[in-house]
Amino acid sequence: MSPPTVSPSTLVVSAGRPDRTQGAALNPTLVLSSTFVSQGVPGPDEPMYARNDTPAWHAFEEALGALERCPQPALVLGSGMAAIAAALSLVPPGGRLVLPRHCYQVTLGYAADLTQRSGVRVTLVDIADTDAVLAAVRGSGDDGPADLLWVETPTNPMLEVADLPALVAGAHDAGTLVAVDNTFATPLVQRPFEHGADVVVHSVTKYLAGHSDVVLGAALAADSALHARLHAYRTLHGAIAGPFEVWLALRGLRTLALRVERAQASALELARRLEAHPRVVSVRHPGLPDDPGHTRASRLMDGYGSIIGLRPAGGAAAADALVEAVRLWVPATSLGGVESTLERRRRFATESPTVPEDLLRLSVGIEDVEDLWRDLADALDAL
Numbered sequence: 001m002s003p004p005t006v007s008p009s010t011l012v013v014s015a016g017r018p019d020r021t022q023g024a025a026l027n028p029t030l031v032l033s034s035t036f037v038s039q040g041v042p043g044p045d046e047p048m049y050a051r052n053d054t055p056a057w058h059a060f061e062e063a064l065g066a067l068e069r070c071p072q073p074a075l076v077l078g079s080g081m082a083a084i085a086a087a088l089s090l091v092p093p094g095g096r097l098v099l100p101r102h103c104y105q106v107t108l109g110y111a112a113d114l115t116q117r118s119g120v121r122v123t124l125v126d127i128a129d130t131d132a133v134l135a136a137v138r139g140s141g142d143d144g145p146a147d148l149l150w151v152e153t154p155t156n157p158m159l160e161v162a163d164l165p166a167l168v169a170g171a172h173d174a175g176t177l178v179a180v181d182n183t184f185a186t187p188l189v190q191r192p193f194e195h196g197a198d199v200v201v202h203s204v205t206k207y208l209a210g211h212s213d214v215v216l217g218a219a220l221a222a223d224s225a226l227h228a229r230l231h232a233y234r235t236l237h238g239a240i241a242g243p244f245e246v247w248l249a250l251r252g253l254r255t256l257a258l259r260v261e262r263a264q265a266s267a268l269e270l271a272r273r274l275e276a277h278p279r280v281v282s283v284r285h286p287g288l289p290d291d292p293g294h295t296r297a298s299r300l301m302d303g304y305g306s307i308i309g310l311r312p313a314g315g316a317a318a319a320d321a322l323v324e325a326v327r328l329w330v331p332a333t334s335l336g337g338v339e340s341t342l343e344r345r346r347r348f349a350t351e352s353p354t355v356p357e358d359l360l361r362l363s364v365g366i367e368d369v370e371d372l373w374r375d376l377a378d379a380l381d382a383l
């Protein structure tokens, strides 16, 4: 294990390396085995069967645990949604869940499914409105306190920023667990356990793996009993990660600090220029001084991320025309890859109805910022 005192940008390089013995490989071995030699009663850390546990996961799990400053290693799962399902399994049948109204749309869909299947009562909130969130967490009348508060900050796709320490303190006062989807920020920019969160999930598919070639998720819990519940969920539900995906994700993680630094700088520069463009109605990016999330993000985050919310003049048709017109930006869903992508979120019927029809979500990659700007500006000028 790497020394815990080094900075996150060192940890991404140094964590999860094999022991330094003479002749040892620098990188972890790709373990392709579904089963392991085993007889009698296996010890708790003994590899036995690769759905329960495999050394193929350990280096990445150790590295992500260290990056999130979590006392437990991460648990890799087959996708971000598998990690979210694992975390949401902490809400009992008939329990209460408080969820940001603008969080990732499939998380909203999963919560609706939980309501249908097991009577989970869901309250949707504006996660930036701390008083309203905590009122929903405490509940009223026959509604007891919520079992779980789900936080996304910044939210996908609206980029609202939550007051995470205030939410955690208020939720814990009410006896409510707090889970944070830290996909947008990455542990380089925001570490929810430092604010007292109980569970953190990631779509590793995005920034952590970073090359749009892997679908993978991870869940972390600071408390060993919660960690054990998530681990048991993974084993029972079988939503496990393939060894090669995890190996690729660790390889991607090694450059996370450089990618995030570059993409964040470009995103802020592009957001500033977009704000001044005559064909733009509004821009959301927490790095812009007049953004509603700016003060909070400056206090709580080590950066502002590299997602931009853009509403071009001319409504949804103009937004679609812009997506059509760009040549370098890739029209695609997902985010957090080395390449810049954009999409109009309401093209999905399942996206929250309070997300504006004309909102484009831009994920800024690591290309030259002037090339990115020229492509966008040309497309805007042509509207």
Ligand SMILES: Cc1ncc(COP(=O)(O)O)c(C=O)c1O
Binding pocket: 079, 080, 081, 082, 104, 152, 156, 181, 183, 184, 202, 203, 204, 205, 215, 216, 217, 334
């Ligand atoms: C914030 C956020 N969380 C979770 C997910 C789900 O991750 P995956 O696609 O890896 O299942 C996504 C996917 O877009 C996301 O944007």
